[in-house]
Amino acid sequence: MNSAGEISKNLKSLIQEFEKTLGQASSLQELEQARVDFLGRKGRLAGVMSQLPGLPAQDKPAIGRLSNEVKESLNNLLSNKISDIQRKSQEEKLSVFDPSIPGRTPDTGTIHPVTRVTDDICSIFVKLGFDIVTGPEVETDFYNFEALNLPPGHPARDMQDTLYISESVVLRTHTSPLQVRTMLKCRPPLAAIAPGKVYRRDSDLTHTPMFHQIEGFLVDTNVSMADLRGTLTAFAHEIFDPRVCVRFRPSFFPFTEPSAEVDISCVMCKGCGRSPRGEPCRVCKETGWVEILGCGMIDPAVFEKVGYDPEKYTGFAFGLGVERVAMLKYGIGDLRMFFENDLRFLNQFV
Numbered sequence: 228m229n230s231a232g233e234i235s236k237n238l239k240s241l242i243q244e245f246e247k248t249l250g251q252a253s254s255l256q257e258l259e260q261a262r263v264d265f266l267g268r269k270g271r272l273a274g275v276m277s278q279l280p281g282l283p284a285q286d287k288p289a290i291g292r293l294s295n296e297v298k299e300s301l302n303n304l305l306s307n308k309i310s311d312i313q314r315k316s317q318e319e320k321l322s323v324f325d326p327s328i329p330g331r332t333p334d335t336g337t338i339h340p341v342t343r344v345t346d347d348i349c350s351i352f353v354k355l356g357f358d359i360v361t362g363p364e365v366e367t368d369f370y371n372f373e374a375l376n377l378p379p380g381h382p383a384r385d386m387q388d389t390l391y392i393s394e395s396v397v398l399r400t401h402t403s404p405l406q407v408r409t410m411l412k413c414r415p416p417l418a419a420i421a422p423g424k425v426y427r428r429d430s431d432l433t434h435t436p437m438f439h440q441i442e443g444f445l446v447d448t449n450v451s452m453a454d455l456r457g458t459l460t461a462f463a464h465e466i467f468d469p470r471v472c473v474r475f476r477p478s479f480f481p482f483t484e485p486s487a488e489v490d491i492s493c494v495m496c497k498g499c500g501r502s503p504r505g506e507p508c509r510v511c512k513e514t515g516w517v518e519i520l521g522c523g524m525i526d527p528a529v530f531e532k533v534g535y536d537p538e539k540y541t542g543f544a545f546g547l548g549v550e551r552v553a554m555l556k557y558g559i560g561d562l563r564m565f566f567e568n569d570l571r572f573l574n575q576f577v
């Protein structure tokens with residue numbers, strides 16, 4: 228049986244031994260093992276303490292106090308060592324951190340080219356004093372056809388392959404209904420543009436069932452074809468290049484009289500019909516010109532439908548395809564690129 232003196236010596240030597248063991252430990256697992264060995268239920272401290280019952284009663288309080296002090300010291304040594312190891316591993320992690328490595332750039336979206344060209348076109352006309360108006364994509368026969376001088380059975384209705392919702396309700400085939408809607412709501416003078424989606428039963432290499440148009444119209448007294456020419460020429464110079472040539476070619480639309488189509492000198496071959504290597508230009512098919520829009524002076528029959536006096540007012544209107552302008556502006560050869568959402572294509576429009 229050990230005496231109180233021996234037990235207290237053993238208790239004190241536990242501190243030194245624990246310090247030594249901790250000094251050799253370099254991981255949290257090793258520390259845990261040391262804790263179990265010294266402070267665990269069957270550990271060294273418990274082993275010494277198991278001798279306490281055999282001591283004379285007068286020695287017990289002092290040894291009991293000492294064992295508590297030793298236990299506290301061991302716990303303090305252990306927790307200091309744990310924070311030591313944690314701090315070291317943190318420092319190691321930081322020492323491999325290289326602040327000169329470029330940060331990760333978060334993915335950001337880009338503006339779709341159709342949206343971008345729509346915005347560009349709208350802002351040109353807003354600068355010229357036009358308002359922006361919008362209207363429904365599901366349209367009645369009246370606004371889409373009849374009020375635009377296309378009565379039922381009119382052969383010009385064949386020009387558009389209409390998607391019908393019912394006999395008198397259609398998906399609008401063009402943005403021209405906005406002329407009628409706006410004129411019915413406002414009195415002249417007015418100038419507005421109407422961007423939006425339009426739908427046709429058409430799908431091949433150069434047609435999609437949905438595409439985007441921008442309608443423009445201006446009504447006042449004494450508006451002439453010269454105003455139309457000036458406005459659209461300024462627009463073409465602004466959206467493409469001040470050097471493009473603009474020509475007006477006679478055409479037909481039921482809602483304008485006279486009507487014209489506007490061509491610009493080919494943006495690809497600069498109007499010469501051939502590429503720099505002498506190959507035939509595919510964009511203008513060697514003609515040197517590309518069509519960009521349809522236009523004309525608003526037909527008096529349309530004014531009558533909306534209650535404007537055709538003797539007093541004149542006006543012009545035009546309609547353009549946004550995808551077409553975007554293809555010419557950015558040199559895009561395939562219409563389907565706009566609708567496939569291929570990020571390699573879209574990411575180029577930052």
Ligand code: DAH
Nearest residue numbers: 401403521522523544545546
């Ligand atoms: N609405 C015609 C179409 O979709 C385009 C158009 C031509 C609009 C002449 C006009 C215009 O306002 O004057 O084919």
